[in-house]
Amino acid sequence: MPLLNTNDRATKGELTKQRILEAAAQMFWKSSYHNVRVDKIVELAEVNKASFYQYFKNKEHAALECVDYMFSLTREHIFEGSFAQEQDPIKRLEEIYHRIYMAHKELKDNEEQIPGCPFMNMGSELATDSEIIRQKVEQVLGEFYVYQQRIYEDAKAKGLTTMDWEPELVGRQLQGILNGAMSSAKIRNRPEDITDALVTAKTIIGVPG
Amino acid sequence: MPLLNTNDRATKGELTKQRILEAAAQMFWKSSYHNVRVDKIVELAEVNKASFYQYFKNKEHAALECVDYMFSLTREHIFEGSFAQEQDPIKRLEEIYHRIYMAHKELKDNEEQIPGCPFMNMGSELATDSEIIRQKVEQVLGEFYVYQQRIYEDAKAKGLTTMDWEPELVGRQLQGILNGAMSSAKIRNRPEDITDALVTAKTIIGVPG
Amino acid sequence: MPLLNTNDRATKGELTKQRILEAAAQMFWKSSYHNVRVDKIVELAEVNKASFYQYFKNKEHAALECVDYMFSLTREHIFEGSFAQEQDPIKRLEEIYHRIYMAHKELKDNEEQIPGCPFMNMGSELATDSEIIRQKVEQVLGEFYVYQQRIYEDAKAKGLTTMDWEPELVGRQLQGILNGAMSSAKIRNRPEDITDALVTAKTIIGVPG
Amino acid sequence: MPLLNTNDRATKGELTKQRILEAAAQMFWKSSYHNVRVDKIVELAEVNKASFYQYFKNKEHAALECVDYMFSLTREHIFEGSFAQEQDPIKRLEEIYHRIYMAHKELKDNEEQIPGCPFMNMGSELATDSEIIRQKVEQVLGEFYVYQQRIYEDAKAKGLTTMDWEPELVGRQLQGILNGAMSSAKIRNRPEDITDALVTAKTIIGVPG
């Protein structure tokens, strides 16, 4: 189940690397960095272990690239997808929450466990021990909250909100609410915690729940 | 640096266990479960490794007791402390955020790193792999959000808010905001993310930021 | 369930040692030397671990005394008991096998497992690694086969057998048959292997099965 | 000192596994399961410890495969070898005892210690604690006594015996005698105990000692 349309012109080596990346990203997400062994990644990717080290300097750098990979997936499927589908800023926000909820719901149904936010997971586990991972996750979350900042800006421009706040701050707060919601969902193993948080997000923007 | 007033009547063995617990809790918090080795815990606690296993079935169970230990610390120092100091619900909320901010600020100044929320950290890292840890963290966070639920209820009773929501839901949302804020602070290595979220929390309650 | 009538005049210390001995002997028999931890012995004996080392130089020497203890039990309950109960040499042999069978049957019913011969067990496990244990077991088995040697001698004297062999050799062979039978019973978890061997023993003596 | 003609077509990995197996089997036999450390096995096999765990799930499973390995060796060298060399059932029995005696004699001369029967040793030590080992040993001994059952059947068919017994029972009894003899030899450190038992075995079959 390749999650990304891999380039048809990709060389054999690029495909191998991609397979490893998909396997690793999936496993890191569903479990954790430390709990996933390189052995298991290559087993799932169906490649030789030495190939792993041909394409990645070490496990940490593989994780780094996984964050990038998950980033591009999330941006496409969650943010860009929602923005393309809906024009109204509030509907966009709703769609974002809906898509995230659906993804977690499906994962719970199939795997019994809710994986939470892949970026928060990595960040939580590794921020204090790996500065490069911390920075990468910081960067990724930074790219996401601009989507939510824009939702607020659009809502404001359309007169949908009475709140008059610093957009950057609102963007970050919305991101924080989303992060908190996914973490809750994971820890309580309850996907509905994500949709529950939508009303909070709307309140921040200043629209009725 | 004992974080808790340990009972004066404690036996020698209980004190040893307590020392291990303090060392382990601190290290798990500042780093992560997997990145902290039992060797290092007993080194910090200045006990023999076999003693660790005399008092704890294994590393996982030690972590479990660490969650309990951090829970009692947090409840006392953050929640009960704030409630005892302030009577006004909004002031209580502010005090909670303030105390959490101060703790993180201090840790950043001393250790260069922001540890984030000990419960979210554990939960994030282990929820999908250790059901007993997941349940313990779920339980702990459950105990915390009732404090915030009460803040909302009190605010409502005092006519400080115009919002009319289900208190349990508000409690959970406030907890989510706090969690998201601590995670942000950790990942962005920026303690101010905690205080920044206070305005979001207040907005949810329905009081002016 | 003390297996031996301990002296009423025994001091407190002697009783403690006796309790340890009983616990250790029982556990070594039912499991094995290496698989039984000193911790578990003192737990069953309900004594402090340091007491164990007050009465026994170390685990090996405790095992050594266990062999002696089991020897006296076995001599009384199996050999002397059978000899006292029966006068006829063949009946005596039958009674020996019967008593051993009953003991194993009961143990299987209660513990699901057949422990086999305590002396063979110790010997098998330790003979090549502990010369003092090997010698002790050799001595004990040596004391036992004289009972069987005497059975043969008596049978011969009574004209119950036509075989004319060196009695010492017959004694050893009978002991070997018994040992083999108990080992079979243990490995096949089948107490009847003991009674099955009676016919072999009788054949050696030269009486009809 | 490879005891088995290993396949020339074996891969490098298979050869490594074989080396470990040979080292482990030898050491378990000469000492005991618990007394042999994985460290020492890999030292003798001249492989890295991790390789041990690449080829065997754990120590217990290695022991399990050792039993299989010793089984094939014993079947070839002792039973099949004797049957191939001799046609007469009694001569076959004598040859079996002779070969076992020679093996033990040689081991005593070289190692000072008689290792006894590898299967009885394992069984004795582990039967009550490892059900999978107990079953494996039971199975192996079961395969051996059919050789001795056949000796009795052949002897009977040739009119060499007057005894008229259930062949399966005789097979088991002969196996028991052999087992008892090897155990005696080990505990008394006297290889001759094996040859001494031959007369017992012959008596059971019903031929003159």
Place this chain on the structure above:
DNA sequence: GATGAATGAGTTTTCATTCAT
């Protein structure tokens, strides 16, 4: 570009034994 095999250095866990009171 790929892979079977190997490995150094850890990592958790255990155990017999002893100390201090």
Place this chain on the structure above:
DNA sequence: TATGAATGAAAACTCATTCAT
């Protein structure tokens, strides 16, 4: 005589990483 507590040494087992082909 007894015991709560501690511990050195080693045990089984693991893991990221690299080698040789």
